[in-house]
Amino acid sequence: MTRRILCTACLLMLACAHGRSAEQKALLERADCAELLRAADAARAAGDPDLAADLAAACPQDRLSALLDRSPPAEALLWCGRARAALLKPACEAGRVSALAAQLHPHLTVGPPDPSTPVEPLLAAALEQAGKDLNFSWQSDNPDVVVGRLNVVLDHATNSTVAVVPDAKGNKQRIPATQHRFVARAEAQVELSGKTRTLRAAEEARDLTWEAAPRQAVAAKFEPAVPAPEELKKRAALAWLRNLAKALAASPPENVDLSDVKGCVAYGFSLNLAAGDPGAAAAGLGEPAKVAACEKLLGEPAGAGIPVP
Structure with a gap:
């Protein structure tokens, strides 16, 4: 499935300068949100924001909601972020994003000065009782x-x-x-x-x-x-300790562990927060090595940044 999405994205990028191809039209008609949003990321990374917006707009709201429902919190946040980065406006309700962020729980270490x-x-x-669920150590x-x-x-x-x-x-x-x-x-x-x-x-x-x-x-x-x-x-x-988890969901640290999807999503949120711009992470702001590592881990094309809402 991933290979097919990437190949489709490549066709989209090659055809973007010559109008909509048959493959692009088929992609738009299928209205498969996962396909569309992955392809929108590829178009955005290739410097075609208009195509990216068209692709993201072809994902109906009900299908986007269904995609979020069957995705883990980190993946759901990325779908919201991909749509936002392409449409240049929120695609998911703020309450839904906040609820998903509260369930993210990237691994974080806590300690003294x-x-x-x-x-x-x-x-x-408290750490013994809830540290595993909150992913704290x-x-x-x-x-x-x-x-x-x-x-x-x-x-x-x-x-x-x-x-x-x-x-x-x-x-x-x-x-x-x-x-x-x-x-x-x-x-x-x-x-x-x-x-x-x-x-x-x-x-x-x-x-x-x-x-x-x-x-x-x-x-x-x-x-x-x-x-x-x-x-x-x-x-x-x-x-x-649970209040600390809530506070960190709203303000994740930039030095979060980037070894998994949760960490990269949290890092994206921290970049947006530091910049005061909800599109900063998707624009590639951040330490280049960290952003590149997260793009690779998330399966994003180079230049797509970390798309979080």
């Missing part, structure tokens, strides 16, 4: 993402309220009670897009306690039924 600083136990536990020396010390504190607040509780016969009774609110808060500084930001997360648990009410046949409840303090802190650290 000082290589001698050990990982905090709560962060280590700890690296003390020269990490992709520099994170400061993760601080997690637990607050306990109470206030008076009224609770509706069952009596000895199961009937509901209104009695004075105390509401307990436990909040574990996690925060740490992170370097994102060349700037230091403070990321935060919280995990909360609430419950009621009350004294016995003999006249209403209500037994006392002295202890709130909430997770243990250390468990709440672990949950807050895990929530913080």
